[in-house]
Amino acid sequence: MAGEADTTIEVLPAVSHIPRWLAVSLRFARQRPLGAAGAAIIIIMALAASLADVIAPFDPLKTDYARMFQPPGANHWFGTDAFGRDVLSRIIYGSRTALLVGFSSSFFSATLGAILGVGSAYFGGRTDLITQRLMDVLLSFPLIVLALAVVAILGSGIMNVILAITIPMIPRCALVVRSTALSLRRTPFVDAARALGFGHARIIFRHMLPNVMAPYLIMLTAFQGQAILLEASLSFLGLGVAEPTAAWGLMLRGAAVEFAERAPWMAIFPGVAISLSVFAFNLLGDSLRDALDPKLRVS
Amino acid sequence: MHQYILKRLLLMIPTLLGVAVLVFLMLRVAPGDIVELKYAGTGAFAPKEVLDQERAQLGLDKPLWHQFLSWMWGIVRFDFGNSMWTGRPITYEIWIRLELSLELALMATLVAVLLSIPLGTLAALKQDTWVDYFVRIFSIAGLSIPSFWLGIIIILGFLIFVKWLPPLTFTSFWVDPKANLTQLIWPALAVGYRYSAVATRMTRSAVLEVLREDYIRTARAKGLWERVVLTRHALKNALLPVITVIGLEFAFLIGGLVVTEQVFNLNGIGMLFVESITRRDYTMTQALVLLVSFSFIFVNFIVDLLYAWLDPRIRYQ
Numbered sequence: 130m131a132g133e134a135d136t137t138i139e140v141l142p143a144v145s146h147i148p149r150w151l152a153v154s155l156r157f158a159r160q161r162p163l164g165a166a167g168a169a170i171i172i173i174m175a176l177a178a179s180l181a182d183v184i185a186p187f188d189p190l191k192t193d194y195a196r197m198f199q200p201p202g203a204n205h206w207f208g209t210d211a212f213g214r215d216v217l218s219r220i221i222y223g224s225r226t227a228l229l230v231g232f233s234s235s236f237f238s239a240t241l242g243a244i245l246g247v248g249s250a251y252f253g254g255r256t257d258l259i260t261q262r263l264m265d266v267l268l269s270f271p272l273i274v275l276a277l278a279v280v281a282i283l284g285s286g287i288m289n290v291i292l293a294i295t296i297p298m299i300p301r302c303a304l305v306v307r308s309t310a311l312s313l314r315r316t317p318f319v320d321a322a323r324a325l326g327f328g329h330a331r332i333i334f335r336h337m338l339p340n341v342m343a344p345y346l347i348m349l350t351a352f353q354g355q356a357i358l359l360e361a362s363l364s365f366l367g368l369g370v371a372e373p374t375a376a377w378g379l380m381l382r383g384a385a386v387e388f389a390e391r392a393p394w395m396a397i398f399p400g401v402a403i404s405l406s407v408f409a410f411n412l413l414g415d416s417l418r419d420a421l422d423p424k425l426r427v428s
Numbered sequence: 429m430h431q432y433i434l435k436r437l438l439l440m441i442p443t444l445l446g447v448a449v450l451v452f453l454m455l456r457v458a459p460g461d462i463v464e465l466k467y468a469g470t471g472a473f474a475p476k477e478v479l480d481q482e483r484a485q486l487g488l489d490k491p492l493w494h495q496f497l498s499w500m501w502g503i504v505r506f507d508f509g510n511s512m513w514t515g516r517p518i519t520y521e522i523w524i525r526l527e528l529s530l531e532l533a534l535m536a537t538l539v540a541v542l543l544s545i546p547l548g549t550l551a552a553l554k555q556d557t558w559v560d561y562f563v564r565i566f567s568i569a570g571l572s573i574p575s576f577w578l579g580i581i582i583i584l585g586f587l588i589f590v591k592w593l594p595p596l597t598f599t600s601f602w603v604d605p606k607a608n609l610t611q612l613i614w615p616a617l618a619v620g621y622r623y624s625a626v627a628t629r630m631t632r633s634a635v636l637e638v639l640r641e642d643y644i645r646t647a648r649a650k651g652l653w654e655r656v657v658l659t660r661h662a663l664k665n666a667l668l669p670v671i672t673v674i675g676l677e678f679a680f681l682i683g684g685l686v687v688t689e690q691v692f693n694l695n696g697i698g699m700l701f702v703e704s705i706t707r708r709d710y711t712m713t714q715a716l717v718l719l720v721s722f723s724f725i726f727v728n729f730i731v732d733l734l735y736a737w738l739d740p741r742i743r744y745q
Binding site: 163262263265266267269270271272273274277278279280281282354358361362365366367368378381385386389390393396397400403404405407408411412415 | 442443444446447450451454455457561564565568569571572573574576577580581583584587588678680682683686687690691701702705706708713717720721724725
């Protein structure tokens, strides 16, 4: 192990002068152009979200009844909505909501799912059986049904939406991680760790979890897209993020449908934003799966 | 085999019981109940006694275990009780909406099958060409475009370009098939496209895998027409995993229905579900969640059986 690490450090600078992470990303981009395109869109989205205060031309919450239903033009590129709010600014600020919900719910669900999956595989026996039964119950709800039920209990609002999306996604990750972890349980290094007298927590967190990173990362990216889509659906139903927060699903609700003929820009642009961002995460997740999981690779 | 079927059916019971307990408790921890919501809607001030009386009428004053047990006892006798909001029997409320949702689900599945199998096969045959890339992008896009937005865009397209809208009131297929189809084909397309995405990918990889099998080489070596090799030898074997995926993606279908019915203003199960959740109609929400979970588990069970029936190599213990 130590020797291997030494050679990598010695050899790499000699071969090229670019940093390692850059070399890896460049190779990924060359081999998987679709994945790289996805990553590029995500980077643009993240920039838009973090620089929203600077780049948004208008205040996304400012209503102006003199400028209702303005068609796209020089002043308002994507037009204005039923309250005279600038659609472009609301889309830019909406990327904050989408990324916040997408990132936090996929991070929490994938992480909790991974811990549950590894723990379930490690302890085996009755613990495994009970966890699996519980997961079965949670899995027999379609994603949106469980999310709707959770929102119904907690009420709408951004934090509750994150929780509502996290809960139904946990078992989906736990299932995948568990199947990987099952094969890890009987490997010599886990036996060795046990023989050295390490505690359960240390074996799970230090020895097993790092070895399920591939499915974890795949889940993490795949969940992002799903979470953004789910948030948009909940907000569209009026059970997600509440007005006047800028959120893409919310922008498609109500007036956007009622006045679709008169002001089609209200219905078109937010939907494009949702589709494009979910598309980007799906492209990246797909390429990541091909790159990280050799078992799924079809030559 | 019979034993396996019986075992699987019996295993459904604890899962469904778990679902029932979970949804029952979840709804009751929620702050605010239907009685408060009803009176808040009217705007009138209601004294506490009136609220309590209303609660007693709905059986909400009883202890939780009592409520749960009487609900369970009802289900055993196929009596789901009355909707707390409308007061009508739940079986009736579901029944009048079932035809619409069931037909929509079937049509969307049909759209998905008709899209995914030809496209997936085509992508596999033209692997690594622009056709393959196009199909890949098309299917990932299907996973990314929200079906409710696709629905809005379809309606918008009609409004702007042909000044026509699909009929807004539901007519049964048996009464007027043409009116029925012109109304339901559009939501079916919006949901079916999304539904087809994963199945397309699955068809592609299954066909690719099968095409490398020895019996395909043998069939080609015999001098069979490529078309016969494809349909008789390759597709027949590649369809197994595809069927599984279509079954497993049933959840997508339900999710799609819940949201898309709103866009097309279809008074189906999905709309009933969203309505009863916002109204905190406990009995209705419970019954619907149980119904959806049951059909979800049941479809997966049927898919498993279909799998064993189609592939004699698979026999369950």
